[in-house]
Amino acid sequence: xxxxxxxxxxxxxxxxxxxxxxxxxxxxxxxxxxxxxxxxxxxxxxxxxxxxxxxxxxxxxxxxxxxxx
Numbered sequence: 001x002x003x004x005x006x007x008x009x010x011x012x013x014x015x016x017x018x019x020x021x022x023x024x025x026x027x028x029x030x031x032x033x034x035x036x037x038x039x040x041x042x043x044x045x046x047x048x049x050x051x052x053x054x055x056x057x058x059x060x061x062x063x064x065x066x067x068x069x
Contacts, residue, residue, distance in 0.1 A: 010065050017061035020054045027051030 006012055028051035 010068060013061050013065045013068075017058045017065065020061065021058035024051045024054030024058060027054060 027047050
C-alpha cells in the first residue's frame with residue numbers, strides 16, 4: 001500500500017476531519033461565539049478566523065467522506 005493510497009481512505013479523512021473539528025473549537029474565541037456584546041470595543045482576532053476555517057475544513061472532509069464511493 002502506497003502512502004498516498006492511505007490518505008484517500010475513509011479512515012484517514014475521518015480522522016483528519018475530527019482533528020480539524022477539535023482544533024477549530026479550541027481556536028474559536030469568545031468574540032465569535034456571542035460574548036462580543038460584553039466587549040466595549042471591536043476586536044479582530046486572527047485565532048477566531050483560524051478556528052472557523054478549521055471547522056469549515058472539517059465539514060468539507062466529512063462531506064467528502066460521506067459521499068465518497
